[in-house]
Amino acid sequence: MATPSFCAIDFGTSNSAVALPQGDAMALVPLEGAARTMPTAVYYYAEGAHDADGPPRAFGRAALAAYVDGHDGRLMRSMKSILGSDLLDRHTDVGGGRSVKYADVVSGYLKRLKRVAEGAQGGRALTHAVLGRPVYFVDEDPARDAQAQAALEVCARAVGFEELSFQFEPIAAAFDYERQARCEQTVLVADIGGGTSDFSVVRVGPQRLRLADRRADILGHHGIHIAGTDFDRRVALAGPMRALGHGSLGPARADGPAREVPSGITFDLATWHLINTCYTPAVVAEMRLRKADYADPAEHRRLMTVLEDHLGHHLADLAEQGKIDLSGSDGRRAAEDQHDFDLGLIETGLHWPMQRGEAQAALAEDVAAIAGAAQETLRRAGLASVDALYFTGGSTGLTHLVEAIAAPFPQAQRVQGDPLASVAQGLGIHARRVFGG
Template identity: 65%
Template sequence: MTDTSSSPTAADFCAIDFGTSNSAIGIACAQQGMRLVPLEDGRLTMPTAVYYFAEGKHDAEGPPRAFGRAALQAYVAGHSGRLMRSMKSILGSELYEHSTDVGSGRGVRYADMLTGYLKQLKRRAEAVHGAPLTRAVLGRPVFFVDDDPVRDATAQQQLEDAARAAGFSELAFQFEPIAAAFDYERQVSAEQYVLVADIGGGTSDFSVVRVGPQRREQLQRREDILASHGVHIAGTDFDRHIELAAVLPALGYKALGPSGREVPSKIYFDLATWHLINTCYNPQRVLELRNMKSFYADVRQHARLMTLLSEQLGHELAQQAEDAKIASAQSAAEVPISLDLIESGLEVLLRPQQTEQALGADIARIATAAQECVRMAGLAPEQIGALYCTGGSTGLPALVQALHAPFPQARLVQGDAFASVAAGLALHAKRVFA
């Protein structure tokens, strides 16, 4: 295959799927139009993660750092520093302009983290493309922030600001589920309505889109987008509920004190929320929690909590909860979760009924949002020709079943869990910029 990088007139545009859990980028290719860039070890996606090392020399962009899988590996290897994930969830919040400690008294602005990650994607794509990339289509969820148009607009502006700081001079945005519809459209032979469900780490987004072979090359597709809807509930929420339900009770969540009152719960909610975990290690906060030993009837639970905080094991514990969620979703059996990192021999069980109870309400809300999207489109359920699922969380059978149940006649299509949106954004980028 010969891509456009072999020409002095190589295209200067790309498409970026900046995801809560994983990201991807597409560039122009002479023979195939657009293609996704291998970002790490030949893989087309890279975890949306940055690891800041507590030791080493600063450069012009901040403390020494690693990105993607290298960031996760640095964390697992036990290097001194901070792992940052779920950065997309910061958009639209006040945290965007704030700084956080990444070790050894070093502070990094959240805005700079986003810019640095986007800059890394850009560099890796340019290395493959062989030419600068100055224009981009960026995907965005239907709602960055539920029921708050002002904060939602702020979130898009913040993402635009970060992209411009990363070196892009011209930008366009496209809804992520609509991009997925573009990817699906390549498969259809007749006009139909498709309900796109894009359920990733941070948001569950839906769109009803009219697709067909006669519409593929049209640049203006606004009239084909019948409705878009979404909720800010997805994979990271599932992980949090699993951790609270099955893991953190061993460390005192919902435990009772000698007086019969429940111990303070805020620390546990923060430990179960990726972008808040680092705030739990603040020395003053750790000292306050250490002095709460008398609040616990079972002092072993307090000791486990203090071990987690002193060893800074919050992200590792969250990862174990996510792994258990996946295992539980794919099996009707109990899933053991080893907590040896907290206490030798400590183990908890994630039971199927716990998974159902922990995720049931969120799955129901997501399924309701899908049905509402179809109603907003003015269609009856039987008019939906296909349910197209993409995003990492669509690997949960219970979720897919709940989405499909109201549309039994619809063809169920599972797209690439991590690359469908990026592929569709790349198609759109070609139409916008070429």
């Protein structure tokens, strides 16, 4: 019986990757030029004719470029966050009088990954796939978590995958780490991405590398729905959103203390998958009527500029860059002591400074929760310590987050995996075991 045509897909909140068989190994597919990962982003153009695949769209870096260049349309990111929510079956406006179903946004992106991967192997159709999944799509809700995986399966089957298998992302990362393990070890894998922080304790070693059944080696796993996009939101709310009134008090009142200005709108503007909901005519009209709730008219004026000019994603990009600069998490330079948010698109000459200590304070609660999840994983595994810590995922560049996770394990070896590719490589290893014959 011929080996099926298979791949492994790491469908991430921020970035995605695909692994294909290459000889006796698995290799990541170049998805955009030489880049082996692609931003999980789709840009729907407001103008242009439909083709066989649907409305005119750009994917990945091209989608982000279309947004930055100011094309008329709509940028969609963090699509993974939609899984398990009641948004999945709803339609959303993408400009030009068009609307699309959120589920079709996910399917369309998966179809793009599949098409590029098929092109990389000479056009042979891919029929089998391993897909990564977080430990929990939805925290503390098994029913919705199962619903999220089922929804992802429906989307994957809709683009032509006939056989699917799922694997936890941190366990896949452990398989990637195992290739360099020189002896049997217990490793705590910390996979901190854009949407979830996932942990697994796995027994690895050169003698276990080719075992088909690894269930006995998975000693414990746990995760929480806090990660990179939550850090961005925290930084946005503690920084540039304050220029829009977040945290400010309204005018003095004769019948009691001044009330805080509306915060729901700034929370939504700081949450990637909710930003576009802030631009509906009903929301804009409501916030226009809330002017009297602001003691400082400039704060309300700036908020309305953001809503009317659709600058929410611009603010989100500024917050992400501020987080990177204040933590040094791009690995190329030391963390800044202060970051200056340039808000000139909102108001000419407007800037908002933020100190590194302010950013760390804004992230403290999330960092503590993630470090606590790591400890809970050890408890579930019945262990007091591990031999090694393996860090992967884009958010493991935050030094103080890594230090918080590692602090209880001073004797453990620390290893930094490929932040964006370790999970995909491990999923590829698993895919070969499942489908490779």
